[in-house]
Amino acid sequence: xxxxxxxxxxxxxxxxxxxxxxxxxxxxxxxxxxxxxxxxxxxxxxxxxxxxxxxxxxxxxxxxxxxxxxxxxxxxxxxxxxxxxxxxxxxxxxxxxxxxxxxxxxxxxxxxxxxxxxxxxxxxxxxxxxxxxxxxxxxxxxxxxxxxxxxxxxxxxxxxxxxxxxxxxxxxxxxxxxxxxxxxxxxxxxxxxxxxxxxxxxxxxxxxxxxxxxxxxxxxxxxxxxxxxxxxxxxxxxxxxxxxxxxxxxxxxxxxxxxxxxxxxxxxxxxxxxxxx
Numbered sequence: 443x444x445x446x447x448x449x450x451x452x453x454x455x456x457x458x459x460x461x462x463x464x465x466x467x468x469x470x471x472x473x474x475x476x477x478x479x480x481x482x483x484x485x486x487x488x489x490x491x492x493x494x495x496x497x498x499x500x501x502x503x504x505x506x507x508x509x510x511x512x513x514x515x516x517x518x519x520x521x522x523x524x525x526x527x528x529x530x531x532x533x534x535x536x537x538x539x540x541x542x543x544x545x546x547x548x549x550x551x552x553x554x555x556x557x558x559x560x561x562x563x564x565x566x567x568x569x570x571x572x573x574x575x576x577x578x579x580x581x582x583x584x585x586x587x588x589x590x591x592x593x594x595x596x597x598x599x600x601x602x603x604x605x606x607x608x609x610x611x612x613x614x615x616x617x618x619x620x621x622x623x624x625x626x627x628x629x630x631x632x633x634x635x636x637x638x639x640x641x642x643x644x645x646x647x648x649x650x651x652x653x654x655x656x657x658x659x660x661x662x663x664x665x666x667x668x669x670x671x672x673x674x675x676x677x678x679x680x681x682x683x684x685x686x687x688x689x690x691x692x693x694x695x696x697x698x699x700x701x702x703x704x705x706x707x708x709x710x711x712x713x714x715x716x717x718x719x
Contacts, residue, residue: 447471447514448676449507451497451554452524454481456623458667461521462490468673470519473510483560494513497524497550498542504685507557516565519676520558522551523573525575528630530636547591549607559611563570566610572599573616573668576691580698580710584637584649588629603683614675617695618668619688620656630654651717663688 448465452458453474462474466488474485475495482492493509496502498515510517511538528535528543555570562568577585578592596615603613620626630650637646686692698706 444516445469445508446518447473447516448519448521449473449475449517449558450521450523451475451495451508451550451668452573453479453485453492456665456670457618457621457672458521459485459525460665461523461672463488464666464669464673465519465521465676466490468613468677470676471514474681475506476524492541495524497554498545503550503553503557507554508619511561517558517561517571518565518567519552520554521570521571521573521672522554524550525573525591527625527632527653527654528587528624529585529588529629529633530646531584531642532586534637534640535587543587543591544594547588548594548598551595555602559606562611563606563609563665568611569674569676569681570602570606570611571616571672572611572613573618573672574599576617576619576686576688576694578615578617579695580706582619582652582714583645583711584633584642595600598682612681613683614681616668616671617684617686619663619686619691619712620693621663621665622670623656623665626653626656648717650712652714655717663691 448470450458450462453462454476462472462485467474472490474482474490474492476482479494479498485492493506495506525547528539551572572595574595575592577589579595581589599613599615606613630653633646633650668687671687675681675685686695
């Protein structure tokens with residue numbers, strides 16, 4: 443049997459980087475794509491093939507998929523990991539930035555899926571693994587655009603799972619909690635730039651501190667832990683539809699299910715205020 447082929451987007455750091463490594467260890471031929479190709483150089487030592495990929499550029503996505511198909515003739519696993527968090531009050535975030543957030547987090551994911559589905563459908567097998575977030579089930583003040591994209595990823599993935607099931611293709615959603623990557627620091631710094639000096643500055647300080655707590659603290663989850671959930675979704679005979687991963691993920695999702703909205707608002711906000719001292 444030929445080796446299975448995996449393609450990971452957003453593989454320059456964090457979850458995507460570790461997912462590429464772990465999928466390689468699982469015996470797959472792995473292609474890793476990102477804009478910052480130089481950041482992926484260490485992946486080559488693991489036998490991983492790196493390539494330039496910008497999920498906001500159709501030509502870039504098509505060229506990357508075409509290259510993999512030309513070299514391997516198949517793509518068995520697509521890990522849609524590329525994404526970022528845009529924070530700031532809805533009032534203050536420029537609409538163009540909101541559009542870019544959707545372009546990266548939703549439309550890039552959708553287009554990559556469009557490009558690989560035909561070859562998976564022809565093979566009557568395949569896995570599409572979409573990295574969402576517990577932020578696709580809950581919310582934060584000053585995170586409207588980010589959470590809107592993750593709610594969209596959840597709905598898109600559920601619909602896609604049903605429509606692809608008759609073709610032998612599985613769709614799984616990864617829902618990490620705060621992960622020890624540069625994501626939280628960058629999102630918090632961006633938040634303070636946008637909303638740290640105006641009418642929302644009080645909230646901005648609290649939320650930025652909470653976001654920063656996901657980077658290099660005891661509250662953060664190692665990217666490798668999330669990567670191992672991705673490997674399970676890629677290799678299991680019957681993958682779960684969702685994989686909540688990380689410290690507090692199950693607790694937060696359980697509270698969201700059982701608490702009324704306003705009760706969750708209070709519990710959530712009081713927890714966030716602790717980060718600001």
